[in-house]
């Protein structure tokens with residue numbers, strides 16, 4: 001069986017890592033296509049190196065652009081690559097423009113498409129990620145869901161017959177890296193010792209592109225009475241300059257985006273996480289640190305139970321929320337036990353046609 005993975009943005013490299021391992025173990029022929037959506041070393045190359053992912057077989061170097069221009073450029077570039085490779089499955093990951101482009105390019109060529117992380121919904125139709133999820137799920141032939149809530153969403157949309165629950169491959173990689181980090185000891189982050197600081201990230205268009213909203217979030221983080229290590233995505237830096245907003249103010253200490261193992265270590269060493277990232281909300285949950293999410297909704301409603309994750313759409317009261325203690329209750333294993341990638345390899349093998 002030949003599987004062609006389409007990836008392009010940071011969270012997809014994290015998901016690709018355990019899947020590529022499982023394919024190698026099972027002798028699956030694996031072609032990796034990188035669209036080039038993320039091209040900075042800190043958002044791309046370092047993930048391949050740290051997570052020991054095989055180098056992409058094809059790099060499309062599409063780069064940045066408006067949603068339509070970026071997605072369209074990917075479609076154009078992907079078509080001949082998919083046509084030539086003729087894989088048994090095109091595998092797309094998550095909810096980025098690279099996901100949608102991979103799915104559309106494949107269905108147009110009548111190639112079977114599987115969507116990993118299917119069925120997630122925020123129900124916020126203003127998010128580009130939400131369009132990408134819904135459209136990809138409805139285009140794909142096989143929907144690999146990571147939790148029961150996602151299976152429910154797929155069933156509600158009439159997609160139950162194409163859906164399979166496999167667990168979450170991000171749990172696989174998070175636990176693997178956590179164990180390695182704990183063996184090596186926790187780091188100092190932005191000059192702050194383990195147990196003293198908060199980790200923050202902001203990159204969603206809904207938070208960065210409106211100057212008033214970004215100003216409010218930065219003011220909230222600046223007022224946290226502990227060092228806030230803000231790992232700044234390029235979109236955040238660019239928008240802050242455009243809006244005339246200084247990021248390095250009050251408690252905020254701006255640092256570069258962190259490689260995956262360094263982020264896991266930073267979360268483990270933190271008092272809590274403040275973020276609008278999807279992946280980081282779940283990593284905070286898996287690693288047992290309280291998370292404050294700078295959005296009005298989450299794709300991970302399970303993390304809200306017991307107070308591990310709290311939504312803060314207006315960044316009100318952030319100073320207190322960010323430093324609230326970890327809840328005492330258990331964290332149910334909503335996202336599987338770290339064996340999802342093996343399930344992905346098995347399901348794709350069982351369902352390959354021909």
Ligand code: UD1
Pocket residue numbers: 009010011037038039040041043064065095096097098128129203205233234235238278
């Ligand atoms: C993308 C995904 C988002 C994901 C995020 C993870 C979409 C619609 N969004 O958002 O779901 O959570 O990746 O990081 O696909 N830029 C650079 N260097 C890079 C990449 C981007 O400087 O390597 C800058 C460019 O100015 C670009 C902007 O960041 O215009 C946004 O990049 P883009 O890939 O369009 O979206 P992200 O915000 O990264």
